[in-house]
Amino acid sequence: MRDSSRVSVVKVEETQSQRVDDDVVIEEPLEIRVNGDSLSVTMRTPGDDFDLAVGLLWTEGIIRSRDEIGTIAYCPDEEQPELKNIVNVVLVDTTRKIESSRRLWSNSSCGLCGKATLESIHQVCQPVASSIVISRELLFSLPSRLRQAQANFERTGGIHAVGLFDEQGSLLVLREDIGRHNAVDKVLGAALVGGLPVSETIMMVSGRLGFEIAQKALVAGIPVVASISAASSLAIELANDLGMTTIGFLRGRSMNVYSHPERIAAGGITA
Structure with missing residues (x-):
């Protein structure tokens, strides 16, 4: 099953242009x-x-x-x-x-279109129960580890990825999709079918951390969700209420910890 296709494009650089073939993501x-x-x-x-x-x-x-x-x-x-x-x-x-x-x-x-109410989603989620503690160094390494495993992104530059990592930083499962919510569902579906315990894992996402991504992670019982982009106010509120650590703008050697920083090992992290 193909996940990309070749199309003819006119590539423009400065004052020069030429027709070349390019890989694009299939939708x-x-x-x-x-x-x-x-x-x-x-x-x-x-x-x-x-x-x-x-x-x-x-x-x-x-x-x-x-x-x-x-x-x-x-x-x-x-x-x-x-x-x-x-x-x-x-x-x-x-x-x-x-x-x-x-x-x-x-x-x-x-992802959220068609939901009955935000309250009904909130009722599905249970508080996260996890004793995982992770280091800042491990977190700083996750974006590059995710990127290195993104075969489709390397070809097309137009696809989201989600990866589940254990507390040592090993990649357990990765899925790519043009939709970030679909990529989350693919990862969690693979984890459920494979019997993968997720209560001591970190979910790294390539897109923004919105409410529904937080909700999906909470349904699965994932304790830590990190993103290279921003988190939304509703995602942070839900994570604070239900005990999930959320991290945004995880780039280079910096990050924003929005909720439950106690899961990040001591060394300058304060609540």
Whole structure:
């Protein structure tokens, strides 16, 4: 399944121009069905679609463990059977009907659209219980470790990445997608299916740390989320309320710690 394609572009540098081939990220719709009923359609980069579906079901509170999943398979599109743009998740409870406020078209950058209320999302999240303590040096190293593992970004320059690291800084799982929320769902879906314990991990994201990314991490029980960009006020509020450490502008040897700095080892960090 291709995640990029070659297109012809006119490259302009100063006063010179020439036609060259360039790699661009593929963006296509994916419909996610549960027990045959349509739940959501999102624009995503093809690849790791089953992880994306599982991660979405988990972070939406539809499932709470991998044991609730029976089978996952692509459904052929009657008009374009060669495409793999429909995924059906059959739950162990095959009679279950899913009621969701997320029956909508969402683009790859928008995560919160279609939610019933912020309060209902807040109710899904439980306080984080983790004893992880990490050093500043480890945190400073994460952006470069994430970047080095981004194969698609190196080709296209137009895709988000999310990585899960352990407390020693080892990369456990990485996923890329044109949508940052999709990349989070892919990582968390892979973690759930693989039985990866996430309560002692750090999630590093290449995009801004908004409310829904914080919410997804909290549903999974991830104690630390770091971003090379900014955090939003709602993400910080949620993280403060529910015990998650959030870090923004993690670049070079500096960072902003927005919530719960006690998880960062002593050495100049004060609450």
